[in-house]
Amino acid sequence: MNEPTRLSWTDVRDKIRARILSRTYGPGDKLPRDEDIAQEFGCARTTVHRAMQDLSQIGLVERKRKGGTHVRLDPVTRATFDIPITRREVEQRGSKYDYQLISRKMEQTPLPVMARFGIQRPVEMLRIKALHLADNCPYIFEDRWVDTRSNADILDADLIRESANEWLVRNKPYSRVDVRFYAMNAEGESAEYLSTREGTALFVIERTTWIGDDPITTVQAVAAPGYQLLAQG
Structure with a gap:
């Protein structure tokens, strides 16, 4: 035996x-x-x-x-990739942090979002647009999609008081993250909310997270001109 x-x-x-x-x-x-x-x-x-x-x-x-x-109160954020809480990032640089919720509403996922999540059909997700500020100046403009099938409790979160970035880091551990860095030219909302001229080169961080096979969130975080990404090992 x-x-x-x-x-x-x-x-x-x-x-x-x-x-x-x-x-x-x-x-x-x-x-x-x-x-x-x-x-x-x-x-x-x-x-x-x-x-x-x-x-x-x-x-x-x-x-x-x-x-x-x-x-830990913010578990998993260092397991594969350090997803920062933007408020902390601003404060650690010695600046005063502020945050503005621009919009939050349920929408059908467009093709680029479906591709990030690897889903074949459009589904209704919560779309959140927000602006983070440092010393009263635009810092990062977020365009975020949250799958409420795996994150139903975000519908009750006070996203006027606390950003979706901070709420998700604190409340939604993930098992997988995909990250892309790229540049884009400011136009439309990115130029408007970051108070910069159209055509200005902007740095973009795009993150998508899952828990198992279930999507959690995908965000396009567009930084204001002059933003610096600091990585520490």
Whole structure:
């Protein structure tokens, strides 16, 4: 009779990570003790400890002596790509942050959005346009689509007080992100909201996230002239 295979530390890590992504353990939640997880999974406590070390290093959990292990308030954002909270980005540069919700309404997805998500038919999603400001000057103009089938609770979020960027980072862990960087010439809304002349070269960050196979959001974030992207390893 074959004995059951004991889990490796990577197996334990992946199981805990899956629970965080599915929000079995939500942001801020305290996880069970290492001893209790080891008993549940039938593995050694050292195996759980190694798994938790890795989850801490990639930014999913925070471990404190005598304080236990908690899911970070903004989990997963450093697991594959650091999705910044724009408010923090502005404040860390020493500027005063402000935010304006331009519009939020349900619309049918156009072909470019369908292509980003990899879906074959148009569906109705929440489209959010917003402007982030630094020292009362335009900083980033966002044109965002949110799939409310996997994010129904965003319909009740106060997006006048808190940006969709910050709400999603705090409330919607993701398992996959696609990121594109490119330049575009200012025109129409981008020129208007960023207070620049049409034809001005603008830097664009385009991000699309999923949880499993379910789309979460895709955003085209167009930065004002002079924007600098800082990456730290």
